[in-house]
Amino acid sequence: MNKRIEITAQTKQNLIDAFWSLYREKRIENITVKDITQKAGYNRGTFYEYFTSVYDVLEHIENSLIPSLDQLPPVSTPSGSLGMPIEAFFTLFNQNRQYYAVLLGESGDPAFASKLKNSIKPTIIGIFTNEPPAARIELDYILEYTLSAMIGIMSFWFNQTDPIPNEKLHKLIHRLMEQGVMSQLFS
Amino acid sequence: MNKRIEITAQTKQNLIDAFWSLYREKRIENITVKDITQKAGYNRGTFYEYFTSVYDVLEHIENSLIPSLDQLPPVSTPSGSLGMPIEAFFTLFNQNRQYYAVLLGESGDPAFASKLKNSIKPTIIGIFTNEPPAARIELDYILEYTLSAMIGIMSFWFNQTDPIPNEKLHKLIHRLMEQGVMSQLFS
């Protein structure tokens, strides 16, 4: 039976794909519903059966990229990466690399970076439930600092024409986290 | 023949102010030219004498906030802040606090964060002209990491309802930069 569902799922996906191929090229404010449906080969009205607006499509894509972070492996704290699941971060970023590169880039959506950070925070905070409240508040700031830094450097890396090797970046981040920025600047 | 500079400057500013008061409340995609001119008390057509679009107003505001960073004091490297002008950063952020808080926030503009970073980078890179090329490439990554972290934590701080004291944040950032994240997590 379910032929209907397949059709709608396909139509929806076609619209999403058309949107994305436009979004990679131009700012969202210049993308019209007409553009999308023309590219996907549907009537403009059909769009509204699936989405409420152009921004709704973006939202849909973003939300589909966030849940994969619930799949953050239970944060082990091996001596190598005290409390910060850098490896896990790496893996997840790479999985959706093509989307993250755009969404976190300079013509991306700042709300996405926030969503991303906020979805990761609870996992890490969970490790520090025993800490006193004062340290807890400071933790919020440290987390924001670190996650911003991670997202920043990964996004930068994604968008390089000639990026440094995976392994090299990996080690650099480790050093930055464990020894700070200053000690790395004068080597 | 004197252009009526004062009048036009005032009109332009009125439009900018009207835009900003709307921008603080809602996403830019929902702000129309009509909204702005109505709020500012002008005819809609007048808007186009000064700006080409709603986004052009935002761009204008952003650009007026960037040049102030050329005024970054020549980066002294006192023993306290090796290469990173944290104090200068603090001062500049605080000067335009109300704008930065919004523009760097989650309904802000990701392009602004990029502009900001890119305007600061050359100043800092200038200090490291003697370094070998390999270190130069790594420096780009370190800078992106650090600036993202700084912008992230400052923006977070701005948007807290009950922010920690200026001095405390200041010291925290120093520690994070000099000793890294990890050593701060387990105290």
Add this chain to the structure above:
DNA sequence: TAAAATCATACAACATGATGTTGGATTAGT
């Protein structure tokens, strides 16, 4: 299992509102 009834999908067409432009009215500077 075949015909009838129902429902989901996609579309054409419409009303509304936003956009960007043009030509004219008004006001200030000399």
Add this chain to the structure above:
DNA sequence: ACTAATCCAACATCATGTTGTATGATTTTA
């Protein structure tokens, strides 16, 4: 009083979001 600027009213164009309908697939009934 003349000129040049500022601002506005009105227009054509375009995007939006909605409604009613044709098509064809699915389910029901007999």
